[in-house]
Amino acid sequence: MDDYEPLKVAEGIYWVGVVDWNLRDFHGYETPKGGSYNAYLVIDEKIALIDTVKAPFAEEMLKRISQIVDPSKIDYVISNHVEMDHSSSISRIMEIAPDAKLFASSKGKTGLYEYYKEEGFDDWDLQVVGTGDELSLGKRTLMFIEATMLHWPDSMQTYVKEDKILFSNDAFGQHIATSKRFDDEVEDVMEDAAIYYANILLPFSSQILKYVDKLGELGIGTDIMIAPAHGVIWRKDPAKVIEAYGRWAKGETSEKVLVLYDTMWGSTEKMAKEIVEGVRSAGVEVRLRHLRKNDWSMTMKEVMESPVIAIGSPTMNNKMFYTISGFLTYMTGLRPKGKKFFLFGSYGWGGGAVKGMEKELESARFEMPVESLQVKFRPFEEDLEDCKAVGQKLAELAKEEAKY
Known part of the structure; x- marks a missing residue:
C-alpha cells in the first residue's frame, strides 16, 4: 500500500482516510499508538463520501479519492458527526464538489452552521435526515441511524443495507496508527477498543444500551461489517x-x-504497595499504577474494569498532589458507574490531601464505604499493617461488588 492508495472495503466501497502516525494527545486523551481519521467512498450510480478527515489531512484524503474518481464528481457527502476530526475537511470537499448534497442529523445541521458559517455553509445544499431515512445510490441504499450522545448530540451512523456495512463513526473505534485496515490483521485490537470506550464513551453507557437495542429493531444483526471513524474495520468478528x-x-x-497513587518522598508509595500486598494475600487480582508513570487513558480502562479503586496522594500546600487532582477531574468527568473508592495518603505538618479527595468524590456522588487512612510523615510498622488489613478488606469488597 503506497502513501496515498485507497483500500477496497467491499466491491465499490473504499477507505479513503488518513493515518495520523504522530498523534499523541486527543483532546486530553493520551494516544501513544497514534490514530486515524477514516473516510469512506461508495461508488454506484451516485457517488457518496461518508465522513471526511481532520483539516490538515484534507489533501491526503483527496489524493486517495482521486485514484478512484474525480472528487468533483461526488454527489453526496454524509456528515455523521460535526466534531472537527471528522468534519473540518467538509468545506474543502464542498468547494471541489459544489453540486454535492450534504446530509446530516438535525443537530448536525446546527453544529455545521456554527463551525462553518463563514466557510460557505449558506451555499451548501444540506438535507436533514433521521433514523430510518434512506438514500438510494442506485444498486445500494444508505440508511441513516441517529446515535444521539455517542458521543455528541448530533452523532449519527450510516448503514449500507445491501453490503451490511455499518459506518459507525465514533462507536466501535480505537486510537491506533497502523498500515493495516482490518481487525483480524492487528493485535490487541479489543484492548484498544476498551481503552477507547473508557475514555470516550463511558459517560454515555445508558444511551449505548438503548442504541444496541435500536440496531436490533432496525434489523441490523451481528453478521455485518463495522467501519468506524477511528481505527480498524471489524470484518472478522464484529459480534465480539x-x-x-x-x-x-x-x-x-x-x-x-x-x-492508583502518586508520591513525593515515598511514604504514599509504601502505603500503596502494602495495600496491594493485602489484596494479593486475599486471593484477588490487583493492579498498581503510579499516575506520573502511566498514561491516564490506559488507567481509565483499568477503572472501567475494576469494582474497587484505592487512590493515594501525598499532601502538598495543604492540598492533594496535582496529578491526583488532575486525574480525579478527568475520571469524574467520565462518570464510571458502580465503583467503590478507598482513599489514603500522607502529610507533614498539615493535612489536606485525603480531605480534598473525599470532597471531590463526595461532590461526584461516589461511594467510599471504607474509612480513609492517612499517616504523618512516613508509615511505620503499625501503619503498614493497617494498610495490609485495608487491602484485605478491599479484596473482600471486590468479591462482593464484581458484576459478571
Whole structure:
C-alpha cells in the first residue's frame, strides 16, 4: 500500500482516510499508538463520501479519492458527526464538489452552521435526515441511524443495507496508527477498543444500551461489517465488539482492585504497595499504577474494569498532589458507574490531601464505604499493617461488588 492508495472495503466501497502516525494527545486523551481519521467512498450510480478527515489531512484524503474518481464528481457527502476530526475537511470537499448534497442529523445541521458559517455553509445544499431515512445510490441504499450522545448530540451512523456495512463513526473505534485496515490483521485490537470506550464513551453507557437495542429493531444483526471513524474495520468478528459494548455499558467487572497513587518522598508509595500486598494475600487480582508513570487513558480502562479503586496522594500546600487532582477531574468527568473508592495518603505538618479527595468524590456522588487512612510523615510498622488489613478488606469488597 503506497502513501496515498485507497483500500477496497467491499466491491465499490473504499477507505479513503488518513493515518495520523504522530498523534499523541486527543483532546486530553493520551494516544501513544497514534490514530486515524477514516473516510469512506461508495461508488454506484451516485457517488457518496461518508465522513471526511481532520483539516490538515484534507489533501491526503483527496489524493486517495482521486485514484478512484474525480472528487468533483461526488454527489453526496454524509456528515455523521460535526466534531472537527471528522468534519473540518467538509468545506474543502464542498468547494471541489459544489453540486454535492450534504446530509446530516438535525443537530448536525446546527453544529455545521456554527463551525462553518463563514466557510460557505449558506451555499451548501444540506438535507436533514433521521433514523430510518434512506438514500438510494442506485444498486445500494444508505440508511441513516441517529446515535444521539455517542458521543455528541448530533452523532449519527450510516448503514449500507445491501453490503451490511455499518459506518459507525465514533462507536466501535480505537486510537491506533497502523498500515493495516482490518481487525483480524492487528493485535490487541479489543484492548484498544476498551481503552477507547473508557475514555470516550463511558459517560454515555445508558444511551449505548438503548442504541444496541435500536440496531436490533432496525434489523441490523451481528453478521455485518463495522467501519468506524477511528481505527480498524471489524470484518472478522464484529459480534465480539458489539457484545463487549453491551458488557461495558452494563458496568460488568471482575474481582479486581485498582490502586492508583502518586508520591513525593515515598511514604504514599509504601502505603500503596502494602495495600496491594493485602489484596494479593486475599486471593484477588490487583493492579498498581503510579499516575506520573502511566498514561491516564490506559488507567481509565483499568477503572472501567475494576469494582474497587484505592487512590493515594501525598499532601502538598495543604492540598492533594496535582496529578491526583488532575486525574480525579478527568475520571469524574467520565462518570464510571458502580465503583467503590478507598482513599489514603500522607502529610507533614498539615493535612489536606485525603480531605480534598473525599470532597471531590463526595461532590461526584461516589461511594467510599471504607474509612480513609492517612499517616504523618512516613508509615511505620503499625501503619503498614493497617494498610495490609485495608487491602484485605478491599479484596473482600471486590468479591462482593464484581458484576459478571
